[in-house]
Amino acid sequence: MGVRPGDDPGGGEYERAVGVIAAGLRGAGPAEAPGRLCAVAVELLPVDGASVSLRGDSMPLQLAASGAGAARLAQLQATLGDGPCHHVLRTGAPVLARDLADGACADRWPVFAQQALGSGVRAVYALPLGSTAVCVGTLDLYRASPGGLDAHQLHVALLVAGVMTVALTDLPYDARDAGEGWLSGLAADHDRVHQAVGMIMAQLGVGADEALARLRGDAFAHDRTVLEAALDVVARRRRFDTP
Structure with a gap:
């Protein structure tokens, strides 16, 4: 993320942030690091949740x-196919939404903003993970009160995102890696969504984008995640070509 000690506008606060990050990661295996860093972000920044x-x-997965609460908001963005996370994945640029009740945010993400406000969230900051060339994911920060991040807080947020990017490179994929095959489980979940989309395409005779939109709409209408809705389709508990 291009964060260097010499760039720090907060003086000794940089060293404090580094110390908190180091303490938060102490003893953590690769699979634990992302969750630990989410907790560190909440400790260091004026936010109430992180994903x-x-x-x-x-x-996004x-x-x-x-x-x-943070997990639900991440799942909500995946279900809707909209929200700050998606904008970051498309552009690679951070999104700092100071107040979701503001008209500009409501126009930009009408359903997400409404749902987030209903969950008690007023501000969202979404930061890209990866490099300037490739965005591999997002760090999303949620805040119950409106407002932005000052220069030092943004610097710390980018520092956490940078460490998160490094942590992601150490994630074990399959069971051969220290017995932690959980990341392959995420890929399997993603495959289930693709399988469900294919089944909906066959049932309705529509393209992949339309089928995914139907799956997302069904999930949102029934207050479920896209994965939960997809599993019903794959298990043939839900069809889209019957009333």
């Missing part, structure tokens, strides 16, 4: 969160 998601072919 991290990886880029997927059709939707939630990797970790600081708590149930």
